[in-house]
Amino acid sequence: MALFSKGSKSYSIFYLKCPRCHEGEMFETGSWSFVKSFDMLERCPKCNLNYFPEPGYYYGAMFISYVWSGWFCLLFVALFHWVLGYSQTVAFGSLILFLVVNFVYIFRISRLMWININVKYDPRAIEKAHLH
Ligand SMILES: [Zn+2]
Helix, strand or coil, X not given: CHHHCCCCHHHHHHCCECCCCCCCECECCCCCCCCCCCCECCECCCCCCXXXXXXCCCHHHHHHHHHHXXXXXXXXXXXXXXXXXXXXXXXXXXXXXXXXXXXXXXXXXXXXXXXXXXXCCCCCHHXXXXXX
């Protein structure tokens, strides 16, 4: 699917890859390992992009996360309740369970969305990094 192929922002976001080169990881561990869940690398291991251009850079990510997770929760409950016909209790219970299980991943993709607003994909980023 083109939407999730390398070079698109959604690729970087959902695969948690560096927004510039789409090769380097941004986090040290897997999203469901629950070890060092919130520790980001400081720089891209492939193209040397600084993931922390300024202090407090990721405050904006919390806002992004608030907006999209709000919509996500509404749609999730609506789907369970109205489309699949579950009771409200089950719909909300499933939502909470889903959020608990995916909490780290949600935190991470919010940061990825944020940094992707500011950093563009550059297919030659790794090459350029090695020239310096
Ligand atoms: Zn990179």
